[in-house]
Amino acid sequence: MMKTIKMFGLLLMATLVFASCSKDDDDDAADVAGTKWETTYFYSYTKEGEYEDTDEYKTPTELKNEGEYEIIEFKSNKDFYIDNEKLGTWSQAGSTISVTIVYEGETIKKSFQISGNSITFNRDDSNKDTVYTETVIYTKMN
Structure with a gap:
């Protein structure tokens, strides 16, 4: 027993x-529908030929002073906004948020990863002479 x-x-x-x-x-x-997020971290690295530049901002004050602060919003109707301006649409599959923006006739697709109260955007681009890396973290606003 x-x-x-x-x-x-x-x-x-x-x-x-x-x-x-x-x-x-x-x-x-x-689900991120109807939520707003603010930039809380920004990192970029650029190498073009001999030129190298790294920027890193870790506070909203630094981000605002450097012009890298923004508020993104995922509207319930699937519209995507940056700083109160509609720029495209969004969809979500699990922890991946996909955004489609049409700007000057060009379609741009971005993906964000959500984890708890943070969304992360990573971008790595390179061509013949240039390497560009960017990481932006957004934190959910109450």
Whole structure:
């Protein structure tokens, strides 16, 4: 009888552990519809021939002073806004948010990764003479 009770207790604990892990994963992929996010971190690296430049800003004040601060919004109707200007549309699949922007006749697609209260945008581009890397982190506004 005692072995049965212990076994039942272990099974119950295992179930709770897996259930709590599953819940954590769901939180990371929370629906972003109707939410606003502000820039809280910006990093860029550019190398063009012999020229190299690195910028890194870690606070909203630094970001504002350097012109890198912005507020992005994912409207419930799937419109995407930056600084109160509609720039395109968005969709979400799990923890990936895809944004499509049409600017001067060119379609630009960007992807963001959501984790908890942060969204991260990473970009790595290179061509014959230039390497460009950018990371921007947005934090959910209340």
